Structures are given as C-alpha cells and as structure tokens.
Amino acid sequence: MSPEQQAPPRGRTTKATTAPRRRRDAGRTRERLLEAAHELFTERGFDRTTTREIGERAGADPSLIARYFGGKPQLYLATLRAESERAAPADLLDDERLLGLLRKIAQHGPGPVTRATVTPYSDPVVQDAARTQLYERLVDPLCDHFTTDGVPQARLRAEIAVAALTGIVLARDAGTLTELSSAAPEEILTVVHGVIDATARAGAR
Amino acid sequence: MSPEQQAPPRGRTTKATTAPRRRRDAGRTRERLLEAAHELFTERGFDRTTTREIGERAGADPSLIARYFGGKPQLYLATLRAESERAAPADLLDDERLLGLLRKIAQHGPGPVTRATVTPYSDPVVQDAARTQLYERLVDPLCDHFTTDGVPQARLRAEIAVAALTGIVLARDAGTLTELSSAAPEEILTVVHGVIDATARAGAR
DNA sequence: CCCGAATGTCATCATGCGATGACATCACTC
C-alpha cells in the first residue's frame, strides 16, 4: 500500500552498549497499553472500549492485554491505580484549583473515576475501586472542609457537590448541552463555584 | 422436562363474546414491549440492555421488536416519545415540583433522557432525540425563567443547572455515593434547590 | 555460537448480540 510501510528503519544498533535500548521491551509496551487504555476508557467508558482498539492505539497486539494485565477488567483497574498515583486530592473550594481541574478535564476528558460516579459498571470490583478513588480525591477532602467550617450534614453535602460537579463535567464532555460544552472553563468557573458553595450554605442562610 | 411445562392451561374460552378479549393482540404486545424497554433502558441504559431481556420481561419474543419497531434503536426512540408524552415540562425553581421530580426519579429511576445527558450514545439519531427532549422539558423552561428574571447568560446557566441536577440524580441512582443514595428526597431538597438557585445568583451577588 | 526464556504475532475459539426469515397458529371476513 503506502510506501511509508517499508522495512523497519532500523539503525542496526551495532549491539551498542548493553544500555536499556531494547527493541523488545515489555515494560514499555505495558506502559503504552496502559496509556491507550486510559485514553479510551476516558473517552468512551469501559464498555464501549474494545481491547482491539486499545491494542491498535498502543501499537501492540491485543493479546498482550491478557498477558500483562490478565484481562480487560484488570487493565481497567490498573488504569485507576495509575490515575490515583498521578492525581492529588483536589480542593474544590479553591478557585484556582477548581479552575485547574476544569481545564485539565476540558483538555484530557474526565477520568474513568468521574464516569463511574454516574454509571454503574458491571464488574463490582471495578465499581468499588472507582468509588474508593472518588472518595479519596474529591469527597473526603471537601467533607473535611465542610466539617471544619461547621457545615451540617457535611458528608451528604460534600457528596451532592461532587455529584453536581460530575454532572456538569460529564455533560460538558458529552456535548448534549450545547452552550455548556462550548464554554471555556473560565466562563463557567463562577457558576460552578457558586454551585459548590451553595451545597454548604443552602438552608443555613 | 419440568411437569410445570404441561399443556397450555387454556380455559377453552367457549369462543365467548366477541368482546375485546383476544389472546393475540398486537397492540397490547407492543405496549408491553415498550414498557419493558423503558424499564430496562432506565435501569441499565441503552447499551447494557439486550433485546432478549426486553422480550423476556415483556413476555414476548424478541423478534417482535424488529417487527413492531424496526429494531432496538427505534424501540429506544419510541421509548423517548412515550416518555415525552407523559411528562410535562418541569419547573425546577418550584420547590414542590422539584420534590415531585426527585420523588418520581427515586421511585422509577431516571429516564433514558436523563442518562443521555452525560453518556453519549453511539447512534446519533438517538442522541439527538434525547437532547431535544432534555431541552424541551428542563432547559428551556428554566432558561425562560432566568431570562424574565434578568439573569445574565440565562441559557448557559440553565444548562449548568440541569447538568448539576442530572449528576445528582444519576449519582443517587448509581449508588456510588453512599449517603446521597440513601437519603430521602426530602432530605436533599434544600441543598438541591440551593444548587439550582446558585446557578442564577452566582457572580451577581 | 547456541540455547532457553522473554516478547511479539497470528489464527482461532466461545460467547453474546441484533437481525432475519421460515414456519406455525390464530382471528376475522365472507
């Protein structure tokens, strides 16, 4: 077909140093699979993502998913773990951090954890892992904040705040609500902040 | 196999009156399929629901779905239409109506329209139909309210309010956030109202 | 240089899905 697809442009690496430069590198392949999986799970959710797609994007054979991770659900779990190591707990009450979060999501899409908030997954293990992440990163920090501020029903209100934020972020990503989807993070920051703030103040006025 | 599965317990209906009592009734079967589909689409979403399940719950053969509706996507569309005929536009700013909405959702689960807000569907026709419903029933009424109240960015804010509400309702249904899921509609009404209210007031303080 | 393990590729299987069409059964009209 395409002339591009010629013989591998291999520089015949003179065997070179016994350096980490390997053409076959399981570790690297594993990483690429993980990355591709994270992207696709983020874009389409767990169910709509196929192992073949993951393999294609990672430039690896789908069968390696089974070999390296055990299967698609285990790959998903690995994705969650990787995400949790990278991301620090977010302070939703800090405008700057909130804006950062919105920007990051606008750029990279909501994470699998976010999606799991509103979409129950088939595999209970997967569902549970996602929930743990959600609490550690969003609910608990906000709940602590509310508690120290003397907000009643701190936990319930924190959960409502996170749920509302999740809805906003996911709707933005889904494109169902046109103006919301096309608005820049800065444009919605004020309102989103107001929403989160309202969960703390409602009724206590 | 099982003794239960004996000859059809047919009461030999003496032919009886020429009354509407028919053993074969396409209209009724269609209805049952529609009901079952609505329930299942509501519980698990479009993708996770199979035509065989729908048939089983409806007590009808799955092949009738193709015959009566054209296929699974068309059945989904019929579900949306049926839902739209039943449900009137909801006024999210009225506490009583909002409570009624929350109660209804707590009882029957969120409708397919609600779910479509945050989960893009594969079929664009389906997605579009869901969006139309969403605007007519929730966004537009709220937007009008905001406009007459002189709220700036009425449309954007209305969309954010609907998105937030959707997140709350779906998270409640998903069971991911424990306290939110177990709370009664009355318990969260105040906070939810505050959230919607906040979309109008934020920044204009 | 050679061997065994690690790594990657490929063909294939089993399963579940939606769809289709052939066939059986019923209901209504004449």
Add this chain to the structure above:
DNA sequence: GAGTGATGTCATCGCATGATGACATTCGGG
C-alpha cells in the same frame, strides 16, 4: 367453514468481542 392476513415462535445467520494457545522472533547469558 374456508381462506387470508395478522400474530407469535423458532432456528439460524452474521458480526463483534474477549480470550486462548500455538507459533515466530528476539534477547541475553553461558
């Protein structure tokens, strides 16, 4: 009561998916 279209049942197809194992290739150590 015979015929005809409507209605329901069943077997099966084609397709996509995740998984599996056989095979090919490469790497690294002896």
